[in-house]
Amino acid sequence: MSRIEPPSPSPLYVPHEGDFPALEPDAVHVWRLRVPVENNDKPARLERLATWLSPEEQTRAARFHFDADRHRFAWTRGLLRTLLAYYVDTTPDRIQFGAGAKGKLHLAPVHSLRFNVSHSHQWAFLALTRDREVGVDVEHHRPLRHDLFGIADRFFAPAEVATLRALPPEAQEAAFFRIWSRKEAYIKATGEGVSAGLDTFEVSIDKKPAVTLRVYGRPEEDGRWVMRSLDVGPDYGAALCIEGPGAELQLFEW
Numbered sequence: 001m002s003r004i005e006p007p008s009p010s011p012l013y014v015p016h017e018g019d020f021p022a023l024e025p026d027a028v029h030v031w032r033l034r035v036p037v038e039n040n041d042k043p044a045r046l047e048r049l050a051t052w053l054s055p056e057e058q059t060r061a062a063r064f065h066f067d068a069d070r071h072r073f074a075w076t077r078g079l080l081r082t083l084l085a086y087y088v089d090t091t092p093d094r095i096q097f098g099a100g101a102k103g104k105l106h107l108a109p110v111h112s113l114r115f116n117v118s119h120s121h122q123w124a125f126l127a128l129t130r131d132r133e134v135g136v137d138v139e140h141h142r143p144l145r146h147d148l149f150g151i152a153d154r155f156f157a158p159a160e161v162a163t164l165r166a167l168p169p170e171a172q173e174a175a176f177f178r179i180w181s182r183k184e185a186y187i188k189a190t191g192e193g194v195s196a197g198l199d200t201f202e203v204s205i206d207k208k209p210a211v212t213l214r215v216y217g218r219p220e221e222d223g224r225w226v227m228r229s230l231d232v233g234p235d236y237g238a239a240l241c242i243e244g245p246g247a248e249l250q251l252f253e254w
Helices: 046-050 055-062 067-088 145-155 158-166 169-190 219-224
Strands: 027-034 097-099 105-107 113-120 123-130 134-140 201-203 213-215 225-229 236-243 248-253
Touching: 027 067, 027 236, 046 067, 055 067, 067 113, 067 123, 105 113, 113 169, 123 134, 123 236, 134 169, 145 158, 145 169, 158 169, 158 201, 169 201, 169 225, 169 236, 213 219, 219 225
Parallel strands: 027 248, 113 134
Antiparallel strands: 027 123, 097 105, 113 123, 134 236, 201 213, 225 236
């Protein structure tokens, strides 16, 4: 896998028939999607995207207290449907979702296309592969102040906490979100969710693109997964976890 570099600013890329990227068997496509943050920032086509949501999704969107959160959910889910529709040659409104025992989304009926989505603040990420599991996570940095080590001590592996404490104070917050996004990417790829225990495995903490994974008591897991950090700027931590080696990583932006 190659490192993902932040793409330079570009016009909105709307795929057309014949030029949409083909997902080869040994490829991983990662889409970076800009999500409106403020109500007055939402594109005009948000209303059209929202019409593709299922009744359940529309009900879920309506539960959000703030308009901005409701719009972000509709925008992200509408774009997810749009992109999936291109990959499986259908229309966004005809996309059907199923969910695993711990809530991980998949296409219904079961399809060779596997995907995972994450969004935080102004960015969403969608990762897609064929016949292998995948997890992606993005975390916007937010001030943790005195809660940083309270959260780390509760959820992180002891080795991760020790490494985090050894860093200069000004570097700890960014490192915290690197750890968090990498852990989330792994448990989303496996489909086990937080019930698996975030302290039952550890990830490397540095800024290197390649991330080391160690699952306690399950050494076979270490070789089953490949994890990479996603470089999306100084205010975010993001990571991708993919089942099996040898996948070619390709980045796109919408």
